[in-house]
Amino acid sequence: MSEGKNNVSKKTLNTIVSDLTRPIKNHYGFTPWILFLTGIILLGLFAYIIQLKNGLGVTAMRDYVSWGLYISSFIFFIATALIGMLISAVLGLIGIKWITPISRIAEMIALGFAMWAGLIIIFDMGRPDRILNIFMHGRLQSPIVWDITVVNTYVVISILLFLLPLIPDIPFLKKTMKDQPKWKQKIYNLLSFGFAGRPEQYALIKRLIRITAILIVPVALAIHTVTSWLFASTLRVGWDSTIFGPYYVTGAFVTGGAAVVIAMFVFSRDFRLKNYITDFHFDKMGRLMVLLMLVYLYFNINEFLVPGYKMKLAEKPHLYELFQGDFALMFWLVQIGGLTLPIILLLFKKMRRPVPSLVIAVAVIIGAFFKRYIITIPTLLHPHLPIQNVPEEFSTYWPTPIEWSITMMAVAGALLIITILAKLFPVIPIWETAYEEGITTEEMNEFVKREND
Amino acid sequence: MINHKNITMKYININRKVTTLLFILMTFSTSLNAQWNIPKEAKNSIPPVEATYKTVEEGKILFQKNCISCHGIPGKGENNKAINATDLGTESYQLKHSVGEVFYQFNTGMGAMPSFKNRFSEEEKWHIAFYVKSFDDNFKISGEKIKTLNTNLKMSTDDSDKTIKVTATVTDNNGNINAAANAKINFYVKRIFGNMPVSEDIKTNEDGIAVFKFPDDIPGDKEGKIKIIAGFEDADRYGKNTETAEVTWGKALHFENPNLKRALWGSNKRVPVWLLITYLSVTLGVWAVIFYVAFQITRIKNAGK
Numbered sequence: 080m081s082e083g084k085n086n087v088s089k090k091t092l093n094t095i096v097s098d099l100t101r102p103i104k105n106h107y108g109f110t111p112w113i114l115f116l117t118g119i120i121l122l123g124l125f126a127y128i129i130q131l132k133n134g135l136g137v138t139a140m141r142d143y144v145s146w147g148l149y150i151s152s153f154i155f156f157i158a159t160a161l162i163g164m165l166i167s168a169v170l171g172l173i174g175i176k177w178i179t180p181i182s183r184i185a186e187m188i189a190l191g192f193a194m195w196a197g198l199i200i201i202f203d204m205g206r207p208d209r210i211l212n213i214f215m216h217g218r219l220q221s222p223i224v225w226d227i228t229v230v231n232t233y234v235v236i237s238i239l240l241f242l243l244p245l246i247p248d249i250p251f252l253k254k255t256m257k258d259q260p261k262w263k264q265k266i267y268n269l270l271s272f273g274f275a276g277r278p279e280q281y282a283l284i285k286r287l288i289r290i291t292a293i294l295i296v297p298v299a300l301a302i303h304t305v306t307s308w309l310f311a312s313t314l315r316v317g318w319d320s321t322i323f324g325p326y327y328v329t330g331a332f333v334t335g336g337a338a339v340v341i342a343m344f345v346f347s348r349d350f351r352l353k354n355y356i357t358d359f360h361f362d363k364m365g366r367l368m369v370l371l372m373l374v375y376l377y378f379n380i381n382e383f384l385v386p387g388y389k390m391k392l393a394e395k396p397h398l399y400e401l402f403q404g405d406f407a408l409m410f411w412l413v414q415i416g417g418l419t420l421p422i423i424l425l426l427f428k429k430m431r432r433p434v435p436s437l438v439i440a441v442a443v444i445i446g447a448f449f450k451r452y453i454i455t456i457p458t459l460l461h462p463h464l465p466i467q468n469v470p471e472e473f474s475t476y477w478p479t480p481i482e483w484s485i486t487m488m489a490v491a492g493a494l495l496i497i498t499i500l501a502k503l504f505p506v507i508p509i510w511e512t513a514y515e516e517g518i519t520t521e522e523m524n525e526f527v528k529r530e531n532d
Numbered sequence: 533m534i535n536h537k538n539i540t541m542k543y544i545n546i547n548r549k550v551t552t553l554l555f556i557l558m559t560f561s562t563s564l565n566a567q568w569n570i571p572k573e574a575k576n577s578i579p580p581v582e583a584t585y586k587t588v589e590e591g592k593i594l595f596q597k598n599c600i601s602c603h604g605i606p607g608k609g610e611n612n613k614a615i616n617a618t619d620l621g622t623e624s625y626q627l628k629h630s631v632g633e634v635f636y637q638f639n640t641g642m643g644a645m646p647s648f649k650n651r652f653s654e655e656e657k658w659h660i661a662f663y664v665k666s667f668d669d670n671f672k673i674s675g676e677k678i679k680t681l682n683t684n685l686k687m688s689t690d691d692s693d694k695t696i697k698v699t700a701t702v703t704d705n706n707g708n709i710n711a712a713a714n715a716k717i718n719f720y721v722k723r724i725f726g727n728m729p730v731s732e733d734i735k736t737n738e739d740g741i742a743v744f745k746f747p748d749d750i751p752g753d754k755e756g757k758i759k760i761i762a763g764f765e766d767a768d769r770y771g772k773n774t775e776t777a778e779v780t781w782g783k784a785l786h787f788e789n790p791n792l793k794r795a796l797w798g799s800n801k802r803v804p805v806w807l808l809i810t811y812l813s814v815t816l817g818v819w820a821v822i823f824y825v826a827f828q829i830t831r832i833k834n835a836g837k
Contacts, residue, residue, distance in 0.1 A: 219803040219811050220796045228811075232818055239825055246832065273833025280835045287825050294821050 123488020162335020163189025417446015752782020
């Protein structure tokens with residue numbers, strides 16, 4: 080990690096362990112934050128009970144717009160979850176060192192959002208019990224079945240990829256968390272899997288991490304490609320596109336990248352980890368974001384310029400609606416404010432410092448959320464056969480408070496998972512950080528034992 | 533029994549679907565606000581032929597062939613509303629239009645209403661106009677009203693050469709049965725959405741017999757079964773009675789149900805083999821690795837001991 084050390088002098092194992100485990104023990108502002116999230120979740124649960132009782136009629140979804148805020152949030156969640164694969168797997172496998180302090184953060188984000196993505200699908204169902212029909216009568220020909228398969232697979236692999244690098248940290252936790260509640264210590268005991276720092280154990284874990292990291296790459300690509308096929312395998316205007324797979328995957332990296340930058344900022348300030356997540360890391364993430372966003376911009380240009388040049392009869396009203404109609408404001412805000420402008424800004428070194436990075440990342444992630452909205456809803460408002468002889472409300476869509484509440488519950492739920500993980504485990508891997516500081520595994524074992532006596 | 537009225541009605545319906553499509557396009561291409569602009573002379577023009585029950589009858593036959601697909605039988609509200617074709621039997625239409633104006637209108641045409649200028653002879657056109665005006669009680673028709681005869685139809689089929697023989701008889705007031713000579717007979721094949729006419733210009737001879745050679749290229753059901761219907765073309769004069777027979781002269785229909793083979797649109801049981809193999813191998817492959825890793829985690833404890 081020598082390249083990453085600009086202003087920080089060598090740390091001793093002692094400081095590393097105490098710095099990284101301190102936030103787990105006590106941390107100012109934790110209770111109000113948890114209360115805030117719980118409040119939003121309770122509100123969402125209340126809204127969901129109303130929806131369960133009265134059916135999907137309480138949403139703004141009708142015969143034409145049958146995929147609304149829920150499904151667009153679902154894509155957003157899956158997109159955010161994909162970052163775990165990019166950072167810990169792809170960058171890790173090609174040997175990029177600066178990701179060490181942020182790889183676990185990326186994995187936590189992946190877990191939180193992937194788990195709630197599955198739940199959002201359930202929220203979108205008026206009769207959630209019918210999810211069983213997918214397993215009883217699902218057709219293998221249907222992308223929905225592939226989607227259910229791949230989402231669950233991704234969650235399981237993400238859990239593995241979160242757990243495996245955690246195991247060598249557990250001895251440190253067992254040692255420093257003696258004063259913590261019993262249940263916490265039970266969790267640590269359970270997750271240590273008998274790890275005692277032996278070289279063979281390190282070798283085995285490293286091998287398993289490697290296998291899992293390789294495995295998650297195709298599965299992550301599959302999860303978002305399949306999500307895009309839910310749309311692209313129809314003939315509908317705006318979805319009937321051959322580049323939807325890569326368009327979604329690259330868009331996902333942008334979304335997840337922004338989420339990681341925000342999380343980096345919050346953890347480095349709130350957990351006082353500025354010595355570990357440094358300006359250097361923000362600079363690196365900024366550069367990575369520029370690359371990801373340029374690729375995504377390239378796909379965006381393809382996705383709109385080519386159909387816009389041809390203006391096929393059926394696509395014309397849809398494209399006009401986006402470019403200069405009802406959705407124009409949202410469309411251009413997303414494309415310029417959420418993508419083009421951030422690229423330009425992040426080209427400047429000053430803009431890649433923590434605070435400007437945070438502001439840009441927030442803009443990108445809001446843009447990313449509404450980008451999914453723009454992919455989902457306008458198309459449904461432009462069916463191939465004209466909308467006629469239906470109530471006025473069928474030809475418009477704006478989510479109801481119920482839908483917003485339930486969606487916000489999902490966001491709060493994902494943040495809650497991340498918070499809980501961050502309160503149980505160090506957000507930065509102890510053993511990898513120590514290793515990069517030049518501390519050997521023997522020294523680590525000794526440290527654990529010495530303090531144990 | 534299917535009466536003649538129903539046959540024509542169903543025939544109207546089939547035709548109507550096609551003409552609606554065609555003429556919706558035409559109406560769009562012409563100005564929707566066009567107005568009939570009928571010259572004064574047309575209003576007062578005197579027909580060169582006399583309106584009798586016979587000429588009205590001639591007009592009716594032409595009208596049924598050429599006009600009902602859009603206008604329907606006048607006064608029945610069967611007109612095609614989608615293209616705004618007028619019901620020509622309504623009082624409001626009849627009061628405002630003289631026989632000369634009717635003649636002018638369909639002779640000239642306007643918008644979706646085609647011009648029939650070169651379709652009929654002058655005489656035939658007047659016959660049509662007479663028929664249209666016959667729905668106006670004040671329109672004078674001379675001659676004797678046509679009485680519907682008491683007729684009987686008998687039908688027999690001959691499988692060897694696929695011919696149908698129809699024998700038509702008339703019973704007069706005294707109960708004598710005579711051959712109905714020179715009466716036009718129409719043959720139809722029953723279809724799901726109506727009756728399809730298959731004959732043209734077939735008349736009974738002096739003995740009241742009409743023979744029709746059934747065409748070879750009419751599709752039937754799976755076994756080639758077909759229902760043939762015969763009836764008088766001039767139902768007002770000869771009555772609406774029809775005769776029906778079932779024969780196996782049609783081409784047997786071979787219909788392969790696309791839902792019965794393995795395909796992307798099939799049920800789960802009929803998933804294409806390549807898809808099944810791909811799905812299973814990918815899913816099982818990935819989960820095998822997952823289980824392998826999970827199993828190896830349990831072995832961390834003993835590693836290196």
